[in-house]
Amino acid sequence: MKTPHKMLFVAIAGLVSVFAAWTGVANATDADAAERLRIARERSAVEAAFAREESACYSRFAVNECRERALAVRRNSLADLRRQEVALNDQQRKRKAAQQVQEVEARSRDIVRRQGAEVRLRSAASAPTLENRETAAPSASMSSAAVAPAARGVEARDSSRDAARRANAAAQRSEQAKRKVIEAERRKADNDIRRQRGNAKPPAKPLPSVEQ
Numbered sequence: 001m002k003t004p005h006k007m008l009f010v011a012i013a014g015l016v017s018v019f020a021a022w023t024g025v026a027n028a029t030d031a032d033a034a035e036r037l038r039i040a041r042e043r044s045a046v047e048a049a050f051a052r053e054e055s056a057c058y059s060r061f062a063v064n065e066c067r068e069r070a071l072a073v074r075r076n077s078l079a080d081l082r083r084q085e086v087a088l089n090d091q092q093r094k095r096k097a098a099q100q101v102q103e104v105e106a107r108s109r110d111i112v113r114r115q116g117a118e119v120r121l122r123s124a125a126s127a128p129t130l131e132n133r134e135t136a137a138p139s140a141s142m143s144s145a146a147v148a149p150a151a152r153g154v155e156a157r158d159s160s161r162d163a164a165r166r167a168n169a170a171a172q173r174s175e176q177a178k179r180k181v182i183e184a185e186r187r188k189a190d191n192d193i194r195r196q197r198g199n200a201k202p203p204a205k206p207l208p209s210v211e212q
Contacts, residue, residue, distance in 0.1 A: 028095055035088055043081050050074040090193055097189030101182050108178035115170045123163045 050070055057066035 028092075032088060032092055036085075039081050039085055039088075043078065046074055046077040046081070086196070089196055093189055093192050093196070097185055097192075100185045104178055104181045104185070108174050112171050112174050115174075116167050119163045119167045119170075123160060126159065 050073070053070040053073075054067055057063050057070060060066050
Protein backbone atom coordinates (compact mmCIF):
# COMPACT_ATOMS: atom_id res chain seq x y z
CA MET A 1 0.00 0.00 0.00
CA LYS A 2 2.93 2.34 0.50
CA THR A 3 4.28 2.16 -3.05
CA PRO A 4 1.16 3.60 -4.85
CA HIS A 5 1.12 6.44 -2.34
CA LYS A 6 4.77 7.17 -3.07
CA MET A 7 4.12 7.19 -6.81
CA LEU A 8 1.18 9.56 -6.30
CA PHE A 9 3.39 11.85 -4.25
CA VAL A 10 5.99 11.86 -7.03
CA ALA A 11 3.35 12.81 -9.60
CA ILE A 12 2.03 15.62 -7.38
CA ALA A 13 5.56 16.94 -6.81
CA GLY A 14 6.15 17.03 -10.57
CA LEU A 15 2.92 18.97 -11.14
CA VAL A 16 3.85 21.46 -8.43
CA SER A 17 7.26 22.05 -10.05
CA VAL A 18 5.67 22.61 -13.47
CA PHE A 19 3.08 25.00 -12.03
CA ALA A 20 5.77 27.00 -10.19
CA ALA A 21 7.86 27.28 -13.36
CA TRP A 22 4.80 28.35 -15.38
CA THR A 23 3.88 31.00 -12.80
CA GLY A 24 7.40 32.44 -12.88
CA VAL A 25 7.35 32.59 -16.67
CA ALA A 26 3.94 34.29 -16.68
CA ASN A 27 5.13 36.95 -14.22
CA ALA A 28 8.29 37.56 -16.24
CA THR A 29 6.25 37.83 -19.45
CA ASP A 30 4.00 40.46 -17.88
CA ALA A 31 7.06 42.42 -16.72
CA ASP A 32 8.59 42.24 -20.21
CA ALA A 33 5.37 43.48 -21.79
CA ALA A 34 5.21 46.42 -19.38
CA GLU A 35 8.86 47.29 -20.07
CA ARG A 36 8.38 47.15 -23.83
CA LEU A 37 5.31 49.38 -23.54
CA ARG A 38 7.35 51.90 -21.53
CA ILE A 39 10.11 51.93 -24.16
CA ALA A 40 7.57 52.43 -26.95
CA ARG A 41 5.95 55.33 -25.10
CA GLU A 42 9.30 57.00 -24.43
CA ARG A 43 10.29 56.56 -28.08
CA SER A 44 7.06 58.24 -29.16
CA ALA A 45 7.69 61.06 -26.68
CA VAL A 46 11.21 61.58 -28.07
CA GLU A 47 9.88 61.80 -31.62
CA ALA A 48 7.15 64.24 -30.57
CA ALA A 49 9.65 66.43 -28.71
CA PHE A 50 11.95 66.48 -31.73
CA ALA A 51 9.08 67.47 -34.01
CA ARG A 52 8.20 70.40 -31.72
CA GLU A 53 11.81 71.51 -31.42
CA GLU A 54 12.40 71.26 -35.17
CA SER A 55 9.31 73.34 -35.85
CA ALA A 56 10.52 75.97 -33.38
CA CYS A 57 13.95 76.06 -35.03
CA TYR A 58 12.50 77.42 -38.29
CA SER A 59 11.38 80.53 -36.45
CA ARG A 60 14.92 81.29 -35.24
CA PHE A 61 17.84 82.92 -36.98
CA ALA A 62 20.31 79.97 -36.79
CA VAL A 63 18.00 77.31 -38.17
CA ASN A 64 20.65 74.72 -39.00
CA GLU A 65 22.45 74.96 -35.66
CA CYS A 66 19.17 74.70 -33.76
CA ARG A 67 18.07 71.72 -35.84
CA GLU A 68 21.41 69.94 -35.37
CA ARG A 69 21.09 70.26 -31.60
CA ALA A 70 17.57 68.82 -31.75
CA LEU A 71 18.77 65.95 -33.94
CA ALA A 72 21.60 65.17 -31.51
CA VAL A 73 19.19 65.00 -28.57
CA ARG A 74 16.86 62.77 -30.58
CA ARG A 75 19.70 60.50 -31.70
CA ASN A 76 21.09 60.05 -28.18
CA SER A 77 17.66 59.39 -26.68
CA LEU A 78 16.74 56.79 -29.30
CA ALA A 79 20.13 55.09 -28.95
CA ASP A 80 19.63 54.78 -25.18
CA LEU A 81 16.16 53.29 -25.68
CA ARG A 82 17.58 50.85 -28.24
CA ARG A 83 20.21 49.71 -25.72
CA GLN A 84 17.46 49.09 -23.17
CA GLU A 85 15.50 47.10 -25.75
CA VAL A 86 18.53 44.93 -26.65
CA ALA A 87 19.19 44.26 -22.94
CA LEU A 88 15.54 43.27 -22.49
CA ASN A 89 15.80 40.86 -25.42
CA ASP A 90 18.94 39.31 -23.93
CA GLN A 91 17.21 38.81 -20.57
CA GLN A 92 14.22 37.22 -22.27
CA ARG A 93 16.40 34.75 -24.19
CA LYS A 94 18.35 33.82 -21.06
CA ARG A 95 15.13 33.32 -19.12
CA LYS A 96 13.72 31.07 -21.84
CA ALA A 97 16.93 29.04 -21.89
CA ALA A 98 16.85 28.70 -18.09
CA GLN A 99 13.20 27.65 -18.27
CA GLN A 100 14.03 24.95 -20.81
CA VAL A 101 16.86 23.70 -18.58
CA GLN A 102 14.51 23.57 -15.58
CA GLU A 103 11.92 21.65 -17.59
CA VAL A 104 14.54 19.14 -18.72
CA GLU A 105 15.80 18.69 -15.16
CA ALA A 106 12.25 18.26 -13.86
CA ARG A 107 11.49 15.63 -16.51
CA SER A 108 14.75 13.81 -15.73
CA ARG A 109 14.01 13.79 -11.99
CA ASP A 110 10.52 12.50 -12.68
CA ILE A 111 11.90 9.70 -14.87
CA VAL A 112 14.41 8.68 -12.19
CA ARG A 113 11.67 8.68 -9.51
CA ARG A 114 9.32 6.59 -11.64
CA GLN A 115 12.04 4.10 -12.49
CA GLY A 116 13.03 3.78 -8.84
CA ALA A 117 9.39 3.33 -7.81
CA GLU A 118 8.88 0.66 -10.48
CA VAL A 119 11.99 -1.22 -9.35
CA ARG A 120 10.83 -1.12 -5.72
CA LEU A 121 7.36 -2.23 -6.76
CA ARG A 122 8.71 -5.21 -8.70
CA SER A 123 11.00 -6.16 -5.82
CA ALA A 124 8.15 -5.96 -3.32
CA ALA A 125 5.91 -8.03 -5.60
CA SER A 126 8.51 -10.75 -6.25
CA ALA A 127 9.62 -11.24 -2.62
CA PRO A 128 6.31 -12.73 -1.28
CA THR A 129 6.04 -15.06 -4.33
CA LEU A 130 9.45 -16.54 -3.66
CA GLU A 131 8.74 -16.95 0.02
CA ASN A 132 5.34 -18.62 -0.57
CA ARG A 133 6.80 -21.01 -3.14
CA GLU A 134 9.57 -22.13 -0.85
CA THR A 135 7.27 -22.36 2.17
CA ALA A 136 4.78 -24.54 0.29
CA ALA A 137 7.41 -27.15 -0.59
CA PRO A 138 7.56 -29.87 2.16
CA SER A 139 10.87 -30.12 3.93
CA ALA A 140 12.60 -33.52 3.65
CA SER A 141 14.44 -33.21 6.93
CA MET A 142 15.34 -30.87 9.75
CA SER A 143 18.57 -29.94 8.00
CA SER A 144 16.79 -28.86 4.81
CA ALA A 145 14.32 -26.82 6.89
CA ALA A 146 17.25 -25.03 8.50
CA VAL A 147 18.96 -24.37 5.16
CA ALA A 148 15.84 -22.98 3.38
CA PRO A 149 15.64 -19.65 5.29
CA ALA A 150 19.32 -19.01 4.64
CA ALA A 151 18.86 -19.73 0.93
CA ARG A 152 15.88 -17.41 0.81
CA GLY A 153 17.88 -14.68 2.47
CA VAL A 154 20.73 -15.05 -0.02
CA GLU A 155 18.37 -15.03 -2.99
CA ALA A 156 16.47 -12.02 -1.64
CA ARG A 157 19.75 -10.12 -1.15
CA ASP A 158 20.83 -11.00 -4.69
CA SER A 159 17.50 -9.79 -6.02
CA SER A 160 17.82 -6.55 -4.06
CA ARG A 161 21.35 -6.02 -5.38
CA ASP A 162 20.19 -6.60 -8.96
CA ALA A 163 17.34 -4.16 -8.50
CA ALA A 164 19.68 -1.56 -7.02
CA ARG A 165 22.12 -2.01 -9.91
CA ARG A 166 19.33 -1.56 -12.44
CA ALA A 167 18.10 1.55 -10.68
CA ASN A 168 21.61 3.03 -10.54
CA ALA A 169 22.19 2.28 -14.23
CA ALA A 170 18.89 3.92 -15.16
CA ALA A 171 19.71 6.97 -13.04
CA GLN A 172 23.13 7.29 -14.68
CA ARG A 173 21.61 7.08 -18.17
CA SER A 174 19.03 9.70 -17.28
CA GLU A 175 21.68 12.00 -15.78
CA GLN A 176 23.84 11.72 -18.90
CA ALA A 177 20.87 12.53 -21.14
CA LYS A 178 19.98 15.48 -18.93
CA ARG A 179 23.51 16.89 -19.10
CA LYS A 180 23.53 16.59 -22.91
CA VAL A 181 20.21 18.44 -23.23
CA ILE A 182 21.28 21.17 -20.77
CA GLU A 183 24.56 21.72 -22.61
CA ALA A 184 22.76 21.90 -25.95
CA GLU A 185 20.26 24.45 -24.60
CA ARG A 186 23.06 26.58 -23.16
CA ARG A 187 24.96 26.56 -26.45
CA LYS A 188 21.79 27.53 -28.31
CA ALA A 189 21.10 30.41 -25.88
CA ASP A 190 24.69 31.70 -26.23
CA ASN A 191 24.46 31.53 -30.03
CA ASP A 192 21.15 33.42 -29.98
CA ILE A 193 22.65 36.16 -27.79
CA ARG A 194 25.70 36.54 -30.04
CA ARG A 195 23.50 36.61 -33.13
CA GLN A 196 21.25 39.29 -31.63
CA ARG A 197 24.20 41.45 -30.62
CA GLY A 198 25.68 41.08 -34.08
CA ASN A 199 22.39 42.17 -35.68
CA ALA A 200 22.05 45.23 -33.43
CA LYS A 201 23.10 48.20 -35.57
CA PRO A 202 23.61 51.82 -34.44
CA PRO A 203 20.96 54.27 -35.61
CA ALA A 204 21.54 55.75 -39.06
CA LYS A 205 23.08 59.20 -39.27
CA PRO A 206 20.60 61.95 -40.24
CA LEU A 207 20.63 63.42 -43.73
CA PRO A 208 22.40 66.77 -44.05
CA SER A 209 20.07 69.70 -43.54
CA VAL A 210 19.29 72.22 -46.27
CA GLU A 211 19.45 75.91 -45.55
CA GLN A 212 16.10 77.61 -45.82
